[in-house]
Amino acid sequence: MKVLIINGPNLNLLGQRETDKYGKENLEQINLQLQKYARKNSLELETFQSNHEGEIIDKIQMSKDKVDVIIINPAAYTHTSVAIRDALLAVNIPAIEVHLSNIYKREDFRHRSLISDIVNGQITGFGAKGYFLALEAAKDIQKND
Numbered sequence: 350m351k352v353l354i355i356n357g358p359n360l361n362l363l364g365q366r367e368t369d370k371y372g373k374e375n376l377e378q379i380n381l382q383l384q385k386y387a388r389k390n391s392l393e394l395e396t397f398q399s400n401h402e403g404e405i406i407d408k409i410q411m412s413k414d415k416v417d418v419i420i421i422n423p424a425a426y427t428h429t430s431v432a433i434r435d436a437l438l439a440v441n442i443p444a445i446e447v448h449l450s451n452i453y454k455r456e457d458f459r460h461r462s463l464i465s466d467i468v469n470g471q472i473t474g475f476g477a478k479g480y481f482l483a484l485e486a487a488k489d490i491q492k493n494d
């Protein structure tokens with residue numbers, strides 16, 4: 350089973366950026382732990398981060414028939430990107446939305462996610478743990494298919 354984790358803009362700055370909201374660990378450290386977790390759970394895991402909407406869309410399109418579950422934190426694009434929503438709909442791959450912070454406890458403009466109604470589920474507010482919870486959920490998605 351292959352899982353792809355996509356992280357959107359500014360998440361390359363984890364560990365330096367607004368650490369009160371996003372935590373002190375950097376993305377490389379989180380990804381290393383996720384790879385370890387994936388190996389233990391017999392999952393093949395690819396991680397991808399981009400600050401560019403088009404690159405995220407290309408990555409989603411290229412995943413068609415190659416990836417079983419997409420875990421995505423679109424970061425600021427969560428609230429703006431019809432194009433990422435359309436790409437997820439186009440490939441028809443089960444997807445899990447993750448946010449480190451609880452987007453519903455923050456500014457009004459963060460309360461609206463343009464993908465929340467098309468993903469299998471959303472995990473928000475548990476910091477980096479959310480990615481691990483999503484991997485756990487991904488295993489069940491596969492089982493239930």
Ligand code: DQA
Binds near residue numbers: 360425
């Ligand atoms: C975020 C929440 C978004 O509103 C914000 O733009 C981010 C990160 C999160 O993980 O909490 O960059 O997706």
